[in-house]
Amino acid sequence: MTATPMVRFQGVTKRYGPLTVLDSLDLDVAQGEKVAIIGPSGSGKTTVLRMLMTLETIDDGVIYVEGEPLTHEQRNGALVPAGKSHIRKVRGKIGMVFQSFNLFPHMTALQNCIEAPVTVLKMPKAEAMERAAELLAMVGLADKKGHYPSQLSGGQQQRVAIARALAMRPRIMLFDEVTSALDPELVGEVLQVIRKLGSEHDLTMLMVTHQMGFAKEFADRVCFFYQGKICEQGPPQEFFSSPSNERTRQFLNAVLEAG
Amino acid sequence: MIWDWAYTLEILPRLARAAIITVEATLLGFVFAAILGLVLAVVRLAFPKTLVPISVFVEFIRSTPLLIQIFFLYFVFPSFGIVLDAFTAGVLALGLHYGAYCSEVYRAGFEGVHRGQWEAATALNLDTWTTFRDIIVPQAIPPTVPALGNYLVALLKETPLLSAIAVLELMQTAKILGSENFRYTEPITLVGLFFLAMSLVSAMLIRMVEAALKRRYVR
Numbered sequence: 409m410t411a412t413p414m415v416r417f418q419g420v421t422k423r424y425g426p427l428t429v430l431d432s433l434d435l436d437v438a439q440g441e442k443v444a445i446i447g448p449s450g451s452g453k454t455t456v457l458r459m460l461m462t463l464e465t466i467d468d469g470v471i472y473v474e475g476e477p478l479t480h481e482q483r484n485g486a487l488v489p490a491g492k493s494h495i496r497k498v499r500g501k502i503g504m505v506f507q508s509f510n511l512f513p514h515m516t517a518l519q520n521c522i523e524a525p526v527t528v529l530k531m532p533k534a535e536a537m538e539r540a541a542e543l544l545a546m547v548g549l550a551d552k553k554g555h556y557p558s559q560l561s562g563g564q565q566q567r568v569a570i571a572r573a574l575a576m577r578p579r580i581m582l583f584d585e586v587t588s589a590l591d592p593e594l595v596g597e598v599l600q601v602i603r604k605l606g607s608e609h610d611l612t613m614l615m616v617t618h619q620m621g622f623a624k625e626f627a628d629r630v631c632f633f634y635q636g637k638i639c640e641q642g643p644p645q646e647f648f649s650s651p652s653n654e655r656t657r658q659f660l661n662a663v664l665e666a667g
Numbered sequence: 668m669i670w671d672w673a674y675t676l677e678i679l680p681r682l683a684r685a686a687i688i689t690v691e692a693t694l695l696g697f698v699f700a701a702i703l704g705l706v707l708a709v710v711r712l713a714f715p716k717t718l719v720p721i722s723v724f725v726e727f728i729r730s731t732p733l734l735i736q737i738f739f740l741y742f743v744f745p746s747f748g749i750v751l752d753a754f755t756a757g758v759l760a761l762g763l764h765y766g767a768y769c770s771e772v773y774r775a776g777f778e779g780v781h782r783g784q785w786e787a788a789t790a791l792n793l794d795t796w797t798t799f800r801d802i803i804v805p806q807a808i809p810p811t812v813p814a815l816g817n818y819l820v821a822l823l824k825e826t827p828l829l830s831a832i833a834v835l836e837l838m839q840t841a842k843i844l845g846s847e848n849f850r851y852t853e854p855i856t857l858v859g860l861f862f863l864a865m866s867l868v869s870a871m872l873i874r875m876v877e878a879a880l881k882r883r884y885v886r
Binding site for chain 2: 428461462463496500502503504505510511512513514523524527528537564572576
């Protein structure tokens with residue numbers, strides 16, 4: 409990792425009142441790297457993604473995207489809190505898929521996928537529709553273009569959500585527990601799409617997940633969060649076979665027992 | 668007291684013309700109220716700094732009688748150099764008054780849109796204006812239609828207040844007819860029937876709009 413990291417968290421802290429959710433987090437993610445973030449609930453793992461997506465403010469530290477500060481901008485040599493246009497520019501490199509899909513219920517699958525390209529990227533509508541159709545085909549929903557979210561299963565909705573995020577051509581994709589709201593039999597089709605993305609696209613991915621098997625097979629690195637800090641991290645083989653930290657062992661045992 | 672059919676037929680055309688004024692005042696007032704309410708609700712949501720002044724304004728309007736607001740626009744504004752004819756002053760007062768009520772209805776509509784919708788819009792980098800126009804408003808408005816419809820009917824039934832500043836709507840016309848002929852039974856009864864018919868038609872139209880929106884948006 410000699411090049412500029414795609415994402416860098418530098419001393420990032422997030423507090424909710426007296427509660428410190430993230431405690432001076434340092435984390436570098438290389439371009440094209442797939443990082444799985446695991447940990448017990450309340451460990452701050454989702455907050456990491458939400459801050460990167462600018463859905464949460466940060467209380468301390470700086471997040472860099474391709475060497476460029478996301479939450480701050482250089483002005484006269486000093487780092488000052490970023491203005492709206494700067495945040496939008498950097499945010500354009502990032503796409504996010506949510507646990508609860510968050511599709512726009514009044515739009516069809518296709519409309520969901522062209523809204524942002526047309527209004528934000530100013531893409532001609534015909535081109536946006538063509539690309540959206542390709543993306544929907546890629547996630548296996550070529551025949552569901554005209555369906556509304558309520559007419560789709562959870563797994564299908566989540567795949568539309570992935571296509572919608574990809575339509576903005578992000579360099580970084582964030583997956584926030586994207587299979588947690590799905591019935592067990594629908595988890596596979598969504599993970600299959602993410603696998604495909606990993607192999608076909610040069611995307612950097614950060615995913616918060618409870619699917620240990622998927623993390624093990626798919627990720628380049630696993631980060632275990634505990635009480636707002638990265639407690640342990642490493643390549644999945646080592647991480648899962650011989651965790652060095654007591655907390656990690658406890659967590660993995662608990663997850664394995666449940667699963 | 669006997670119902671005079673000949674008199675009824677004689678005054679009916681004049682009342683029907685007056686009913687057109689009532690309908691005009693209602694529609695113009697309601698369109699103004701619906702737009703003003705939406706603007707207030709959106710501005711309050713998009714610019715948190717305006718929350719207090721807008722809330723104070725809305726409370727002020729809702730907590731003072733409509734009749735006083737009508738008088739204020741018609742009789743007090745001229746002393747500030749703003750002279751409005753009676754119909755305009757009446758429509759503005761109706762719109763202002765019901766706009767304040769409508770803004771609360773819209774506010775509830777906006778609060779009903781799931782937070783995840785805003786977050787998805789942010790994640791897709793939509794600007795605030797596009798988020799409102801394409802994502803939030805289309806979801807927030809359909810559920811407000813029944814409540815807005817109630818205000819339409821309420822506004823319609825308050826238009827007789829305009830007779831106080833001599834707008835020639837139904838009530839004022841009925842009063843004039845009554846005093847001209849020394850018979851109030853027929854004109855006042857007919858005005859009641861006109862309002863009954865207009866209220867029922869409004870309610871029916873609202874239900875049709877509701878049903879159409881349901882087909883389009885609620886899935």
